[in-house]
Amino acid sequence: MIDLEIPRKLRPLAELAAAVADGYFRPISRKYDRAEHDYPKELDMLQAAFGGLQGKEQMQGAGAGASSKREPRDESEVVNGANMSTCLGITELSRGDVGLLLTMPGQGLGNAAIAAVADEDQRRRFGGKWAAMAITEPGAGSDSAAIRTTARRDGDEWVLNGEKIYVTCGQRADLIVVWASIDPGAGRAAIKSFVVEQGTPGMEIVRLDHKMGIRASDTAVIAFTDCRIPRKNLLGSEEIASASKGFAGVMRTFDNTRPMVAAMAVGVARAALERLAELLAEAGVKPRYGGSLHSGSQLGSELVRMEAELEASRLLMLEAAWMADNRKPNSVQASMSKAKAARVGNELTLRAVELAGAAGYGEDELLEKWARDSKILDIFEGTQQIQMLIIARRILGKRSSELK
């Protein structure tokens, strides 16, 4: 039965996340925007708070919610599960500060990868640890199949060589999930993910990048030089399966994580829109609903148009998360939600800076920060252009060799 309201059982969680956003993130938001590369130690305590929720299958964090515990019992049952609750929590927390959310201990994207494919032994060894994700290289960004980092088997060990960049939380995380090829001649089927413990000899944090936004989150360049890790740190199978199979498995993680990035964009955009609405209200401008679509003040109408865009993004995000919870294939919807929400997030936050005038541009307000933070959301986990390629290929029925 069609209904697009948030169910009652998920509301307390969203309220808690909202309380964290307002009471915990916002007060330290500017502090860690300025103190780039300082670890926000306030987050340790917060992580403990969220630890209290882990057993409740309601919120698994930014990435680790990827594996839903609650599955539909039969075809007719509809579930509002981990993907939706995680997205709702992320929206609220990102309304507080997406940079801080991204550096929450234990909430890394690597956790999503581990949750998706780890075996029992790996779950036990890596559970409860904070895992970052290392995919991008200087020569391979969107084209992640072109990575050149290698993993060579040597007895009971893998030997890693290569360089990874843009590793979110690369310095702070306990574990790094590294994409590497076990046979550079075998194409993308040979790309596997490996878990490297922080501090393993041969792994070196080369430097931290300075960024436009999400400065609270560290972004590392990591070099691997004959870095030896146990053989059983490979996630998934050692077999080089058919070209599509192994890689497709890795890509499937994105079906769960892209709606989460959409949720981040929705959260940041909402922060900007809410603040803009407050500032405009002080100036006597209010949005109006129910009357003509083509009258009213220019600013008031624009506020309503921005809200419509935000709600459009939010509903697409909820649709993608709902499909994931109900085991419906959602690659297209996941990409749609990310493409739309990230685009809107960027447009809305920038427009809010403009419309708020000097207040929007100055550091007394957080508006300018959100406009900087939001840009990354249209880049990581697949750029706007990559999302459009995925959607277009799928709906037009094209292979990647045809629609390039």
Add this chain to the structure above:
Amino acid sequence: MSNPVIRGGLRLLNAFAASGLAEEYGVEDRAKELVSRATSLGIDLMGRVGRRPRDDSKPQGPKRRFDLTPTESQDLLRSTLRRFALEVLRPEAEKADVAMRPPADVLDMAADLGLTELFVPEEYGGAAEERSPVTTALIAEALGYGDMGLGAALLAPASVAHLVLDHGDEAQKEALCARLLGDGFVPAAAALLEPRIGFDPRKPKTKAKRDGGGYRLQGEKVMVPLGETAELFVVSAQLGGDARLFVVDRGLEGVEITPQPTMGLRAANLCKVELRGVRVGKDALLGAGLEAPTDHQRVVDLGRVAWGALAVGQCEAVLDYVKEYCNDRIAFGEPISHRQAVAFLVADIAIETEAMRLLVWRAAARAERGLPMTQHAHLAAVQCARYAPKIGTDGVQLLGGAGFVREHPVERWYRHLRAMGIMEGGLSA
């Protein structure tokens, strides 16, 4: 919005963590454990508080979940009407557009299908199990997939039924539903829009004055579907300070009807309806026997749901049409869909159509649950008014010269989709 206890606690926690005191006193782990347990308890408590105080005055409906699955009967209706849209409306649409009226045999077929009955509950002679704005939206979407102009024509009498059922008194519901469900297709239409820039549908300038036992109506309505054939109209007019709805028979003295050629929706036979001192009886006022005056905002909100749903259906038609065209059309030795400039535009149509659909569905579902929906319907209308015309434009552009000639339906859809955001009233859900 959030629990003040948790909020206050978090502020304290923040100060405590930043101070480094926990670390200094060696109680960091202990502190973390406490915090962990406190939040675990807190969320249990909030869950329980959220659940417990049940308001017995409100009926406890089925368990509510976010869900995008139509019911079985909705699904059946939708697929049946979509077939009707594709096999009957699509081939007839061009002729109807030129003739500026829906073809008689299409109307007969709609009557045979029992289109208006679908919306009227059994107790008033219809076939609906219950009234459902969501079902209406799904049906409008299906018809819009065929052709938005014909869809508007076919839904016009049903929209009158909706207005009567929402705002009429018992006697009016019985009498008017019986009339609308008479033999064959009974043309009828809502006449709400007036020819003014920035027209607010809640504040019509058409006036109703008490006159003896009845009313006298004076004003001008435009873009009224099926104007040339409608047996009756539901007209909005200002009575005292309130917007009210009146049932006006076409034969009454002072009712003047003039066809009004428009850019699109020509199959809907849009007309100007002038009311020159038209005298109606006292039972012509919808809800005459009710104490509360008409909630005119609801008239506006549900009108937006219906128009939005039609537009969503039409946008999906554009999407499917350009997909096929761009895959078939060869240029420079390969399908034009192999170019990103083309393919990304198609992807954008898909994204925005889906977003519009979700906004319309949400407004409809809120109406169905009796939740406030004015803001939601407004946002849906704003988004549809922005993107539906864009999709019309992009559709033509993707076909290039073929988009501009009438051999393909896309130029007609371009003209139809411009109506979104202009056509306040005329339809209802």
